[in-house]
Structure formats: C-alpha cells, structure tokens
Amino acid sequence: xxxxxxxxxxxxxxxxxxxxxxxxxxxxxxxxxxxxxxxxxxxxxxxxxxxxxxxxxxxxxxxxxxxxxxxxxxxxxxxxxxxxxxxxxxxxxxxxxxxxxxxxxxxxxxxxxxxxxxxxxxxxxxxxxxxxxxxxxxxxxxxxxxxxxxxxxxxxxxxxxxxxxxxxxxxxxxxxxxxxxxxxxxxxxxxxxxxxxxxxxxxxxxxxxxxxxxxxxxxxxxxxxxxxxxxxxxxxxxxxxxxxxxxxxxxxxxxxxxxxxxxxxxxxxxxxxxxxxxxxxxxxxxxxxxxxxxxxxxxxxxxxxxxxxxxxxxxxxxxxxxxxxxxxxxxxxxxxxxxxxxxxxxxxxxxxxxxxxxxxxxxxxxxxx
Ligand SMILES: NC(=O)c1ccc[n+]([C@@H]2O[C@H](COP(=O)([O-])OP(=O)(O)OC[C@H]3O[C@@H](n4cnc5c(N)ncnc54)[C@H](O)[C@@H]3O)[C@@H](O)[C@H]2O)c1
Ligand SMILES: [Zn+2]
Ligand SMILES: [Zn+2]
Numbered sequence: 108x109x110x111x112x113x114x115x116x117x118x119x120x121x122x123x124x125x126x127x128x129x130x131x132x133x134x135x136x137x138x139x140x141x142x143x144x145x146x147x148x149x150x151x152x153x154x155x156x157x158x159x160x161x162x163x164x165x166x167x168x169x170x171x172x173x174x175x176x177x178x179x180x181x182x183x184x185x186x187x188x189x190x191x192x193x194x195x196x197x198x199x200x201x202x203x204x205x206x207x208x209x210x211x212x213x214x215x216x217x218x219x220x221x222x223x224x225x226x227x228x229x230x231x232x233x234x235x236x237x238x239x240x241x242x243x244x245x246x247x248x249x250x251x252x253x254x255x256x257x258x259x260x261x262x263x264x265x266x267x268x269x270x271x272x273x274x275x276x277x278x279x280x281x282x283x284x285x286x287x288x289x290x291x292x293x294x295x296x297x298x299x300x301x302x303x304x305x306x307x308x309x310x311x312x313x314x315x316x317x318x319x320x321x322x323x324x325x326x327x328x329x330x331x332x333x334x335x336x337x338x339x340x341x342x343x344x345x346x347x348x349x350x351x352x353x354x355x356x357x358x359x360x361x362x363x364x365x366x367x368x369x370x371x372x373x374x375x376x377x378x379x380x381x382x383x384x385x386x387x388x389x390x391x392x393x394x395x396x397x398x399x400x401x402x403x404x405x406x407x408x409x410x411x412x413x414x415x416x417x418x419x420x421x422x423x424x425x426x427x428x429x430x431x432x433x434x435x436x437x438x439x440x441x442x443x444x445x446x447x448x449x450x451x452x453x454x455x456x457x458x459x460x461x462x463x464x465x466x467x468x469x470x471x472x473x474x475x476x
Pocket of ligand 2: 148149151170275
C-alpha cells in the first residue's frame with residue numbers, strides 16, 4: 108500500500124478537495140499506474156457541479172496517462188515502466204453491445220460503478236473509508252490501480268499530456284468524425300463548441316479531408332485555434348441562433364453535411380439539427396445534464412431525410428484506437444499539443460474548474476512530478 112494525493116469529491120456542488128489517500132496493491136489482473144498527466148474535461152465539471160449524480164466520495168478525473176509502476180499476478184499485456192493512457196470505459200464483454208463489437212455502447216461496464224470489475228475499491232481515505240475512482244480510473248491522483256484492460260500501452264515518445272487527452276477528448280472528437288459519422292472527403296462540416304472535444308472534432312475533420320470545415324464558438328480566441336488546426340472558416344456565436352445558422356448556410360452552400368455538437372446544451376443541440384441541409388447529419392457529442400430534453404420540427408426532418416447520431420467515446424475500441432491516435436500525433440498529423448494551454452498542479456483544480464465553466468482558455472492538464 109502507498110499513500111498519495113488525490114482530488115476527491117465528497118458532495119456535488121462543493122469544492123473538490125485534495126486529500127491523502129491510500130492506494131491498494133494491484134491484485135490479479137490489475138496494475139498500479141503512477142500518473143503523469145490528467146486533463147480537465149467538462150465531464151469532470153458535470154460531476155463536480157452535480158449535473159450528473161455520481162456516488163461519493165469519489166476520486167475525480169477520467170482523462171489520464173501515466174507509467175506502469177506495479178503489476179498484479181497474471182498481467183500479460185503490460186510491463187513496468189510502460190507509458191499508458193487510461194480508458195474510461197472497460198466493456199463488460201458479455202452484453203449485446205459488446206457481443207456486437209460495439210464496446211462504446213456497453214450499458215453494463217464496470218467503469219460505470221466506479222470501482223474494479225468485482226466491485227472492490229482501490230482507494231481509502233485517512234480514516235480507512237472507501238473512496239471510489241471515477242469511471243474506475245480516477246486519474247486526478249498521483250497514482251491509481253486499474254484493471255489491466257483499462258491501461259493501454261502507447262509508443263515511446265508521446266508527450267504524457269497528449270497521452271492523457273487521447274484518453275478522452277481526442278478519442279471522443281476524432282472518433283465522432285472518423286468512426287461514428289464516417290465523414291467522407293470533401294463533405295462540409297461544422298463543429299459547434301471548441302473545447303477539447305470540439306477541437307478534436309476539427310482535427311478529425313481535417314484527417315477525413317472534409318471541407319469546408321466551419322468552427323463555431325462564442326469565444327473568439329477559440330476560433331483562432333480552430334483555424335490554426337485546419338478549420339477553413341469560423342463563426343462567432345451570439346444569442347441570435349438564426350444568425351449563426353444563416354452564417355453556416357452561407358459558408359457551406361446551404362448547410363453543412365455534418366454538424367457536430369460538442370457542448371451539451373439543448374439550445375445548441377437544437378441549432379445543430381436546424382442547421383442541417385437536406386440529407387444532413389447532426390452528430391451529438393456534447394453531454395447535457397441528465398434530465399435535459401431538446402425538440403425539433405419533425406416534418407422537415409423526415410421530409411428532408413436528415414439524421415441524428417449519438418456518439419459515445421468516439422465509438423472507441425481503446426486498444427486499437429489509442430495507439431493509432433498516438434501514432435498520428437507522432438507523425439505530426441494530430442497536433443494534440445495545440446489543445447493544451449495550461450499545465451497546472453492538483454492544488455489548482457478548483458481554479459481550473461472556474462475557468463472551464465467560464466469558457467476561458469483551452470484544455471488544462473494537471474501534471475504530476
Ligand atoms: N460523448 C462523449 O463520449 C463525451 C466525452 C467527453 C466529453 N463529452 C462532453 O462533451 C462536452 C464538451 O466537453 P469539453 O471538455 O470540450 O468542454 P469545454 O467546456 O472545454 O468546451 C465547450 C465549448 O463550448 C463553447 N460554448 C459554450 N456555450 C456555447 C454556445 N451557446 N455557443 C457556442 N459555443 C458555446 C465554450 O466556449 C467552449 O469552448 C461536454 O458536455 C462533455 O461532457 C462527451
Ligand atoms: Zn472527458
Ligand atoms: Zn457490455
């Protein structure tokens with residue numbers, strides 16, 4: 108057992124506290140990972156703010172990378188010293204989605220119970236009380252224990268902060284374009300919301316050879332980053348939804364073939380659907396508070412053969428996709444570094460959540476010494 112510092116949420120809507128916690132030794136099929144980096148994703152903020160009810164106390168973070176530090180009996184795919192990115196969805200392997208080869212749709216993943224597959228917890232607070240690990244990986248901690256299948260080895264030379272982002276926003280955004288939507292070369296694309304997820308959709312659209320690629324955000328500085336990544340056009344969104352839709356139509360000859368919503372607000376979900384041309388596809392990537400609903404005009408939707416796709420985790424098969432995205436990064440074709448504008452310490456987490464809530468800045472990454 109070792110003792111480390113971790114960001115623990117005790118009550119939703121209150122500050123995430125940095126606590127000393129004990130980490131159990133890895134058992135059969137488990138590995139201990141010394142964390143190097145953990146991105147601050149809006150999904151963590153949804154949990155922090157209580158948009159998504161989750162059991163507590165829970166060690167936060169689900170977008171992380173580190174180095175394998177200890178392995179339990181029977182671990183075959185990993186060895187000590189290897190760089191790994193952690194997957195926040197370990198498929199159950201036996202449900203209908205898993206059997207159909209769609210692990211991203213697994214409804215019964217042990218990751219959703221925020222512990223090990225057998226229900227065990229690996230963290231304990233200073234009084235010996237069990238602390239859950241968000242999505243079974245709780246990456247905002249100096250070290251953690253995860254199932255072998257949650258730790259995906261990456262090639263040497265990948266920046267650990269980049270590896271962390273491959274664990275969530277990169278896989279979610281790039282995969283939404285390449286895997287969920289299978290955007291063909293030359294298709295018109297719009298991306299609404301340019302956080303880590305939306306900018307990854309932009310990078311995915313560039314990889315797909317799409318064009319035009321129109322980036323939309325209400326923060327002007329994010330439009331510049333999207334252009335830098337390869338977006339051909341940008342629209343500064345205001346509260347005037349019609350004006351944004353008109354701008355999208357003007358830039359894409361009547362509407363983008365694919366609109367990616369990467370925010371998770373009913374108003375922007377509705378805007379994504381409304382902006383579609385005949386035959387167009389809205390891809391919903393952003394996640395709303397659990398109870399939120401959106402509506403759309405059914406007649407023109409059906410009459411115009413439009414489509415809506417939901418995309419969880421970029422339809423990821425992490426053991427296949429993480430190394431691919433890492434290789435693209437090393438080849439200079441997936442410039443994930445440009446999504447990162449602040450490397451912070453664990454103690455800066457609450458300030459990081461404030462900035463994320465305000466839409467201020469790009470991806471923030473907690474780095475561990
Ligand atoms: N589908 C999945 O598997 C999956 C995975 C990870 C994250 N997510 C979700 O994706 C969403 C985005 O995550 P993120 O970490 O990139 O968030 P983020 O907060 O970094 O980015 C959101 C962006 O949207 C912009 N924005 C907010 N309101 C806007 C509006 N009305 N019009 C235009 N732009 C607006 C913000 O300025 C910001 O740039 C979150 O809901 C998150 O929970 C989904
Ligand atoms: Zn995430
Ligand atoms: Zn399953």
